Amino acid sequence: MPSVADILIPLALDNAYSYAVPAGLILAPGDVVQVPLGPRETVGVVWQVSESPGGSNLRPVTGRVEAPPLSDSLRELVDWLARYTLAPKGSALAMALRLPDEAARSETSRIGVRASGKPPARPTAARMKVLAVAADGTMRGKSALAKEAGVSLSVVDGLIDDGALEAVALAPEPVALPPDPDHARVPLSEAQAEASQNLIDLAFPSAEGEGAPKAPTVLLEGVTGSGKTEVYFEAVAEAVRRGHQALILMPEIALTAQFLGRFAERFGVRPATWHSGIGAKRRERLRAGVAAGEVSVVVGARSALFLPFADLGLVVVDEEHEAAYKQEDGVHYHARDMAVVRGRLENCPVVLASATPSIETKVNAEKGRYAHIVLPERFGGRRLPDIHAIDMRLDKPEKGRFIAPPLVNAVRATIEAGDQALLFLNRRGYAPLTLCRACGHRYQCRNCSTWLVEHRFRRALVCHQCGYAERRPEACTECGTFDNLTPCGPGVERIAEEVAALFPDKRVIVLSSDFPGGAERLRAELQSVADGDCDIVIGTQLVAKGHNFPHLTLVGVLDADIGLTSGDPRAAERTFQLLQQVTGRAGRGERPGRALVQTYQPDHPVIAALLSGDATRFYEEEIAAREAAGLPPFGRLAALIVSANERDVAEAHGQALARAAEPPDGVMVLGPAEAPLALIRGRYRFRLLVKTERAVDLQTYLRDWLKRGPKVRGNVKVAIDVDPQSFL
DNA sequence: AGCACGCCGACT
DNA sequence: GTCGGCGTGCTC
Numbered sequence: 076m077p078s079v080a081d082i083l084i085p086l087a088l089d090n091a092y093s094y095a096v097p098a099g100l101i102l103a104p105g106d107v108v109q110v111p112l113g114p115r116e117t118v119g120v121v122w123q124v125s126e127s128p129g130g131s132n133l134r135p136v137t138g139r140v141e142a143p144p145l146s147d148s149l150r151e152l153v154d155w156l157a158r159y160t161l162a163p164k165g166s167a168l169a170m171a172l173r174l175p176d177e178a179a180r181s182e183t184s185r186i187g188v189r190a191s192g193k194p195p196a197r198p199t200a201a202r203m204k205v206l207a208v209a210a211d212g213t214m215r216g217k218s219a220l221a222k223e224a225g226v227s228l229s230v231v232d233g234l235i236d237d238g239a240l241e242a243v244a245l246a247p248e249p250v251a252l253p254p255d256p257d258h259a260r261v262p263l264s265e266a267q268a269e270a271s272q273n274l275i276d277l278a279f280p281s282a283e284g285e286g287a288p289k290a291p292t293v294l295l296e297g298v299t300g301s302g303k304t305e306v307y308f309e310a311v312a313e314a315v316r317r318g319h320q321a322l323i324l325m326p327e328i329a330l331t332a333q334f335l336g337r338f339a340e341r342f343g344v345r346p347a348t349w350h351s352g353i354g355a356k357r358r359e360r361l362r363a364g365v366a367a368g369e370v371s372v373v374v375g376a377r378s379a380l381f382l383p384f385a386d387l388g389l390v391v392v393d394e395e396h397e398a399a400y401k402q403e404d405g406v407h408y409h410a411r412d413m414a415v416v417r418g419r420l421e422n423c424p425v426v427l428a429s430a431t432p433s434i435e436t437k438v439n440a441e442k443g444r445y446a447h448i449v450l451p452e453r454f455g456g457r458r459l460p461d462i463h464a465i466d467m468r469l470d471k472p473e474k475g476r477f478i479a480p481p482l483v484n485a486v487r488a489t490i491e492a493g494d495q496a497l498l499f500l501n502r503r504g505y506a507p508l509t510l511c512r513a514c515g516h517r518y519q520c521r522n523c524s525t526w527l528v529e530h531r532f533r534r535a536l537v538c539h540q541c542g543y544a545e546r547r548p549e550a551c552t553e554c555g556t557f558d559n560l561t562p563c564g565p566g567v568e569r570i571a572e573e574v575a576a577l578f579p580d581k582r583v584i585v586l587s588s589d590f591p592g593g594a595e596r597l598r599a600e601l602q603s604v605a606d607g608d609c610d611i612v613i614g615t616q617l618v619a620k621g622h623n624f625p626h627l628t629l630v631g632v633l634d635a636d637i638g639l640t641s642g643d644p645r646a647a648e649r650t651f652q653l654l655q656q657v658t659g660r661a662g663r664g665e666r667p668g669r670a671l672v673q674t675y676q677p678d679h680p681v682i683a684a685l686l687s688g689d690a691t692r693f694y695e696e697e698i699a700a701r702e703a704a705g706l707p708p709f710g711r712l713a714a715l716i717v718s719a720n721e722r723d724v725a726e727a728h729g730q731a732l733a734r735a736a737e738p739p740d741g742v743m744v745l746g747p748a749e750a751p752l753a754l755i756r757g758r759y760r761f762r763l764l765v766k767t768e769r770a771v772d773l774q775t776y777l778r779d780w781l782k783r784g785p786k787v788r789g790n791v792k793v794a795i796d797v798d799p800q801s802f803l
Numbered sequence: 804a805g806c807a808c809g810c811c812g813a814c815t
Numbered sequence: 816g817t818c819g820g821c822g823t824g825c826t827c
Contacts, residue, residue, distance in 0.1 A: 169804095
């Protein structure tokens with residue numbers, strides 16, 4: 076009887092297509108195949124195979140493709156992801172099936188060279204240096220040999236042409252060396268040792284197999300500097316000892332040399348890494364290695380979640396609260412949540428690590444859905460910094476200045492003691508608003524309705540939402556008055572000016588994402604700050620994450636109130652996390668650091684909790700507040716409507732949705748200023764985001780609603796940002 | 804994702 | 816009168 080294969084194609088298609096399986100070809104679910112689609116050939120994955128008497132009018136499968144098949148659990152993950160995010164199944168599949176293009180597949184092996192024994196025809200000085208190095212007769216990579224001899228590659232090439240060196244094709248370098256779980260047991264504090272033992276007992280219960288309890292999700296919560304990494308490294312080591320694979324997910328920015336170095340210290344080798352910057356060739360080999368079970372530990376960004384692991388035994392999500400885990404284009408998903416889902420489907424433990432967990436994770440831990448391990452103190456007896464408020468209503472900075480006198484004094488004392496001070500202001504550029512003193516005109520973005528931010532270094536006015544930029548005018552574009560534009564409020568560039576005036580002979584650096592010279596220079600600059608090559612650092616949120624600054628003893632927060640009124644339902648949470656992290660940077664060795672927080676509202680719950688040094692207080696208050704307001708993660712159904720440039724349509728949708736027969740608990744309409752950047756960069760004129768705990772009910776509800784709602788021009792996308800726990 | 808079809812504005 | 820913009824729909 077002829078068999079029919081249902082093949083899912085990685086395009087925006089919601090259903091698998093049926094193809095005839097030619098005689099002699101035996102297909103199983105998960106196999107990667109090539110199929111005709113319209114006028115062209117595409118790859119697809121077998122989703123189902125059935126015997127059917129008819130169906131001979133189907134087009135036949137072209138053939139099998141050399142690629143690791145998708146396991147049952149990975150296919151389940153794709154189905155789950157599609158259903159949950161309301162994305163077409165094919166789009167979800169595309170996440171797990173980014174095949175490299177044909178050009179990249181072709182095998183270009185590395186070339187090794189060694190001395191042939193034949194003397195060179197023209198023995199120049201450079202050539203002799205190379206031959207001296209190669210004299211031992213061992214095989215080296217071409218570039219390695221050139222580097223070792225201190226000459227350029229062309230000298231080596233010349234010697235190959237000459238015949239003095241012989242070139243041999245080398246076997247490709249292994250994708251990753253096997254990590255040794257017992258390479259170097261770093262000394263753990265008592266608290267760390269206890270936490271890692273608890274974690275291992277939870278993650279790898281002694282009774283494996285039938286009747287064993289379901290693999291848990293564990294929240295590993297530890298204050299900044301408590302050594303969470305060492306704790307979960309022990310769990311990774313245990314997974315490897317048991318012959319399983321482990322995946323460590325990190326926000327893309329955190330994939331630093333610093334972290335990889337720490338891994339190498341513990342496990343003897345650098346881990347295999349997976350992120351968007353990995354070349355197609357390496358990607359494919361790594362994928363194959365992962366599928367064959369040869370690569371035992373992968374450290375990767377969110378897309379690593381869709382690798383075809385043969386035997387996944389542990390997933391760690393580091394800094395689980397990071398917004399970078401959210402994919403905001405194409406299929407919208409939250410990698411932390413999908414990690415939990417994949418853990419369930421693979422029946423493998425998942426560890427969520429953070430110093431400042433997200434509210435939803437905290438709630439899940441409190442409700443007992445996640446196990447909870449807490450590291451309450453810093454490693455090595457280091458104390459948390461002392462945090463004090465500077466009430467800006469009482470301690471005013473001088474006119475035209477933004478740093479209050481107590482903070483100026485603290486900075487002076489710090490650098491006089493030979494330490495480093497950090498001034499934190501989460502605002503890029505020179506001034507967030509420019510206005511004309513003659514006519515009062517305020518410079519606004521022509522696409523969004525936000526103020527244009529002056530960037531003095533670039534001599535431009537820039538929109539921080541859409542990237543629109545114009546030259547800073549000499550005369551007002553409205554009234555024509557010359558040289559009368561006034562910058563209002565501070566950005567980091569303006570603070571740099573103030574600091575230069577206050578401390579003219581000190582080394583000052585400004586670190587923000589528009590650092591001249593790009594990411595590479597920035598990385599080097601962060602390192603030099605860590606090495607102590609600077610007295611005062613002025614930085615945006617970029618300095619709050621990733622890098623450690625061991626010489627830092629003072630953190631000054633210049634405007635703690637930024638972000639508290641943004642209209643984002645997560646504003647309080649985000650602000651608390653950011654401030655907690657940046658103030659936690661202060662401290663050097665045994666000496667506790669100091670943090671001074673400039674604020675106009677020291678009694679605001681977020682600021683008060685931060686000042687009290689009691690994070691538990693913040694979480695309790697925020698959880699209670701959200702529960703009362705019906706916001707996520709508690710809201711039964713809350714809609715968040717974002718419109719890039721048709722706010723009126725969004726408003727109409729929001730109002731109508733609120734009046735619906737079965738209204739959501741809350742409707743929020745956000746204008747472009749508050750809308751996520753990705754939405755505005757995308758071509759969508761209109762977009763609807765939904766936050767709820769009931770994604771599945773909502774799917775039908777919203778599809779139905781969108782048919783009846785106000786007429787919307789352009790694309791409408793529905794994305795869901797919720798807690799997956801309730802559907803597992 | 805591609806590619807075709809189709810319906811309104813500016814051109815040889 | 817056509818060329819071509821991209822909005823919409825289809826691919827087993």
